[in-house]
Amino acid sequence: MKNSRAALVAALFMIWSFSAAFAQDVTLTSHDGTVRVSGHLLGYDGAFYRIESIYGELTLDGSGVICTGPGCPDLENFVAEFSISGARTIGETLMPALVEGFAAENGYDARRILRSDTDFRYVISSDGNDLARIDFRVTSSDEGFADLLANEADIALSMREVRPEEVARGRDAGLGKLDAPGRSRVLALDGIVPVVSPSNPVRNISLSNIARIFTGEIQNWSELGGVDAPIYRHLRAPNSGLLQAFEDIVMAPGGKPLAAGVIRHASNAGLEDAVAADPFAIGITSYSSLGNARPVSLVGSCGFVVEPGDLSIKSEDYALIAPLLIYTPARRMPKLARDLMLYLRSPAAQVVIQRIGFVDQTIASVPIAQQGDRFANAITVAGDEVTLEELQKMTTLLRPLSRLTTTFRFRAGSSDLDAPSRANAEQLARSLEAGFFDGRELVFVGFSDGAGAADVNRRLARKRAFSVRDAVLRSAPTVKRERTTIRVEAFGEALPMACDDSSWGRQVNRRVEVWMK
Amino acid sequence: MSIYRRMGFAGATFVIAAASGFVIQNRDALAAHFGGADVQNAATARPAAQPAIALMKPATEQTDIVVSQAKDKQIAGRSAAPLASAGQTASPSPKPAKPAAIRLAALQNPPSDGPVMAAPEPATVVSGMPRHSGAAPCAASLSAVAEAAAMVHLYLDAPCNRSAGVVVREGDLAFTATTDKDGLLDIVVPAMEPVSKFRVSVANSVLAETEVPVPDMAGFQRVALLWQGKGGLQIHAREFGARYGDAGHVWSGAPRSPDFALKARGGFMTDLGDAAALNPMFAEIYTFPTKTSRPRGTVRLSVEAEITAENCGRDVQGMSLQTGPRGKLTKTRLTLAMPACDTVGDFLVLNSLLRDLKVASN
Numbered sequence: 001m002k003n004s005r006a007a008l009v010a011a012l013f014m015i016w017s018f019s020a021a022f023a024q025d026v027t028l029t030s031h032d033g034t035v036r037v038s039g040h041l042l043g044y045d046g047a048f049y050r051i052e053s054i055y056g057e058l059t060l061d062g063s064g065v066i067c068t069g070p071g072c073p074d075l076e077n078f079v080a081e082f083s084i085s086g087a088r089t090i091g092e093t094l095m096p097a098l099v100e101g102f103a104a105e106n107g108y109d110a111r112r113i114l115r116s117d118t119d120f121r122y123v124i125s126s127d128g129n130d131l132a133r134i135d136f137r138v139t140s141s142d143e144g145f146a147d148l149l150a151n152e153a154d155i156a157l158s159m160r161e162v163r164p165e166e167v168a169r170g171r172d173a174g175l176g177k178l179d180a181p182g183r184s185r186v187l188a189l190d191g192i193v194p195v196v197s198p199s200n201p202v203r204n205i206s207l208s209n210i211a212r213i214f215t216g217e218i219q220n221w222s223e224l225g226g227v228d229a230p231i232y233r234h235l236r237a238p239n240s241g242l243l244q245a246f247e248d249i250v251m252a253p254g255g256k257p258l259a260a261g262v263i264r265h266a267s268n269a270g271l272e273d274a275v276a277a278d279p280f281a282i283g284i285t286s287y288s289s290l291g292n293a294r295p296v297s298l299v300g301s302c303g304f305v306v307e308p309g310d311l312s313i314k315s316e317d318y319a320l321i322a323p324l325l326i327y328t329p330a331r332r333m334p335k336l337a338r339d340l341m342l343y344l345r346s347p348a349a350q351v352v353i354q355r356i357g358f359v360d361q362t363i364a365s366v367p368i369a370q371q372g373d374r375f376a377n378a379i380t381v382a383g384d385e386v387t388l389e390e391l392q393k394m395t396t397l398l399r400p401l402s403r404l405t406t407t408f409r410f411r412a413g414s415s416d417l418d419a420p421s422r423a424n425a426e427q428l429a430r431s432l433e434a435g436f437f438d439g440r441e442l443v444f445v446g447f448s449d450g451a452g453a454a455d456v457n458r459r460l461a462r463k464r465a466f467s468v469r470d471a472v473l474r475s476a477p478t479v480k481r482e483r484t485t486i487r488v489e490a491f492g493e494a495l496p497m498a499c500d501d502s503s504w505g506r507q508v509n510r511r512v513e514v515w516m517k
Numbered sequence: 518m519s520i521y522r523r524m525g526f527a528g529a530t531f532v533i534a535a536a537s538g539f540v541i542q543n544r545d546a547l548a549a550h551f552g553g554a555d556v557q558n559a560a561t562a563r564p565a566a567q568p569a570i571a572l573m574k575p576a577t578e579q580t581d582i583v584v585s586q587a588k589d590k591q592i593a594g595r596s597a598a599p600l601a602s603a604g605q606t607a608s609p610s611p612k613p614a615k616p617a618a619i620r621l622a623a624l625q626n627p628p629s630d631g632p633v634m635a636a637p638e639p640a641t642v643v644s645g646m647p648r649h650s651g652a653a654p655c656a657a658s659l660s661a662v663a664e665a666a667a668m669v670h671l672y673l674d675a676p677c678n679r680s681a682g683v684v685v686r687e688g689d690l691a692f693t694a695t696t697d698k699d700g701l702l703d704i705v706v707p708a709m710e711p712v713s714k715f716r717v718s719v720a721n722s723v724l725a726e727t728e729v730p731v732p733d734m735a736g737f738q739r740v741a742l743l744w745q746g747k748g749g750l751q752i753h754a755r756e757f758g759a760r761y762g763d764a765g766h767v768w769s770g771a772p773r774s775p776d777f778a779l780k781a782r783g784g785f786m787t788d789l790g791d792a793a794a795l796n797p798m799f800a801e802i803y804t805f806p807t808k809t810s811r812p813r814g815t816v817r818l819s820v821e822a823e824i825t826a827e828n829c830g831r832d833v834q835g836m837s838l839q840t841g842p843r844g845k846l847t848k849t850r851l852t853l854a855m856p857a858c859d860t861v862g863d864f865l866v867l868n869s870l871l872r873d874l875k876v877a878s879n
Contacts, residue, residue, distance in 0.1 A: 292758040
């Protein structure tokens with residue numbers, strides 16, 4: 001039964017493929033007949049033609065030309081057509097729910113037409129007239145970029161940032177710089193979470209031991225305080241962006257290859273079900289799903305426990321963050337596609353994101369009373385370099401304030417903001433411009449890791465806090481500066497979030513927090 | 518007139534539209550059918566009597582009657598507690614144990630050779646006449662009684678619609694049913710809303726409607742799949758890590774009963790729809806006791822569509838109803854593009870059509 005099902009799905013995929021190219025022959029002629037361009041029509045968005053010609057890809061204003069040839073669109077009843085391809089974690093349930101939410105918000109009807117779980121289409125209509133056909137190909141982050149580069153998708157969904165080689169190929173393909181600010185946006189956040197069966201007695205594993213499990217250096221649960229039984233390792237397929245993000249953060253620093261005999265899964269759900277059923281299994285999945293598997297808490301050697309949660313992911317205090325990214329090429333999109341992109345940032349979309357189980361980007365504030373653990377930790381590790389006076393100064397300053405979940409972190413070994421932080425900067429700027437913080441006081445507070453001398457760290461932290469503040473204000477040109485007081489403070493290594501003995505721990509500690517009064 | 522013509526077209530071409538690429542040619546028809554209007558084969562529908570679509574009793578009195586009826590009936594030995602707890606028994610005036618119903622003047626069974634598509638007359642209020650008074654011999658009555666596990670027992674008495682195909686609707690939920698030789702219908706339907714509004718219609722015209730408060734609705738979550746035409750779609754719910762065939766695998770082949778949910782042990786499946794109807798409409802509903810369930814975790818929900826000689830290579834039209842982002846039941850219109858006919862006997866398995874149910878810890 002199971003085999004025939006699998007074969008069937010495979011067969012379906014071959015018989016029905018939505019992504020059959022729309023490319024057809026057209027000739028565009030200017031009204032006076034002096035300019036004439038022929039080629040394959042790549043797209044028409046209701047106003048502009050996009051054609052692949054001997055001159056390369058051209059975009060032509062439809063009002064200036066007459067289209068002839070079999071590929072010409074129906075100008076009277078224009079239906080926007082675009083396709084979305086990429087990560088399963090995003091495309092499986094979240095993106096469909098958002099398309100339906102977008103339709104409902106605008107009073108449109110949405111019909112979902114399915115060939116299979118991974119190959120479906122939405123038809124958006126209004127009063128019986130089709131407005132758009134949105135094709136979905138739900139595969140992996142790798143495939144999403146491949147489709148974008150091959151002109152077979154207009155929007156790519158990814159659980160990881162675009163890789164340099166993909167940026168290079170994108171530039172060659174005329175898509176613009178895919179790593180430029182306007183080309184990607186963070187849709188939501190997810191956490192990368194190690195999971196075990198609920199019947200597994202092991203509750204905590206250090207992140208370095210997670211790495212050693214997956215390299216094969218740790219083979220038996222008894223080495224982790226469990227029973228004497230071999231460890232069965234489960235991971236998503238190699239083309240999964242979630243897996244690649246895990247490899248980048250956890251495995252890459254050690255530089256060792258994955259152990260042989262890892263059991264691979266095409267979806268988070270498949271992995272979670274297999275792990276939940278096997279008391280000797282461990283797997284890496286997404287915070288948004290988890291299924292019936294149990295998340296393992298990450299402990300550091302210095303005693304910090306890192307647990308995935310909505311607030312810890314939103315503030316990136318949880319080390320293993322996977323942003324849900326949307327990439328669009330540098331070309332005009334149909335109006336409905338642009339409207340959909342705008343909707344994705346709206347408060348209504350944040351509600352959908354939350355409901356589906358992902359972490360949205362709404363700014364939340366956390367009063368100091370709910371940060372007891374952080375301050376207890378600070379007291380525990382204070383000593384030689386962080387003095388009691390320093391802690392008292394910090395506590396006095398922060399006590400009347402609330403911490404915003406908006407936190408800024410930096411790419412490994414760099415002073416560049418990471419992807420979620422870039423999105424945070426834009427969002428904070430928009431909130432400032434919208435008057436959300438009118439009459440309030442915002443304090444950018446810089447922190448550092450504990451490597452190196454304390455006074456150097458404090459200077460570094462202050463420098464980063466200033467640069468983050470400047471980046472936010474640059475993104476908010478219309479803000480009325482007199483309405484919000486903005487200050488910068490720095491406390492260096494005084495309030496650590498993770499142990500400094502690992503690269504990811506230091507990365508969590510190097511941050512700029514935003515506090516509000 | 519024009520709307521009836523369009524619906525007639527819909528009824529004739531609807532159930533399984535041939536797959537022709539990806540153009541949905543019968544979109545209007547689908548919108549009509551799954552969007553609220555009834556599309557029973559309108560070509561044979563001719564309202565012989567004046568269809569009257571108006572309530573005869575004020576709503577407050579009506580709920581009283583429902584309660585008194587529930588007290589009398591104690592249907593199927595199930596507790597009437599949900600009703601009693603609704604606080605509607607406060608009415609001091611004793612009510613007769615008459616079926617609680619909103620009476621409507623009904624249609625006679627339409628003659629099959631009658632003229633096509635008569636426009637309906639304006640609605641007329643028929644005041645509360647007893648059934649056998651002679652004035653409205655065809656008045657149909659529909660009563661609804663809330664039962665445990667947020668189920669509603671529906672009684673239809675349609676003396677002029679014997680052995681007739683009807684469509685039962687509750688909001689977006691819709692399915693076909695057939696009255697018995699006396700024009701009676703007696704079914705148990707899962708409530709989809711805290712105040713469930715039911716409507717039974719025949720040949721595009723409302724026969725009777727009623728509503729009933731369902732006090733324990735908040736304790737349950739429901740997921741429904743609706744589809745047109747024969748050919749089985751099945752919801753498969755695998756509760757808390759259960760594998761296919763395990764005790765925790767709930768589907769039409771192992772549906773369990775509402776009692777199971779009442780004991781907070783797990784969910785149950787309800788199958789509705791009558792294949793004997795001309796244009797059959799089916800609904801399958803999975804109910805889970807979200808508030809009381811002791812086990813916590815994820816219920817995996819998948820849909821399997823059997824590829825049959827009737828649906829292969831064609832589109833099956835349907836709808837899903839799930840709790841949406843704002844906690845309200847939301848619908849999604851669906852078209853399943855069934856695989857080619859050399860796969861008859863196989864199943865199209867859709868794991869992400871319905872979102873898994875997450876039962877959060879308290």
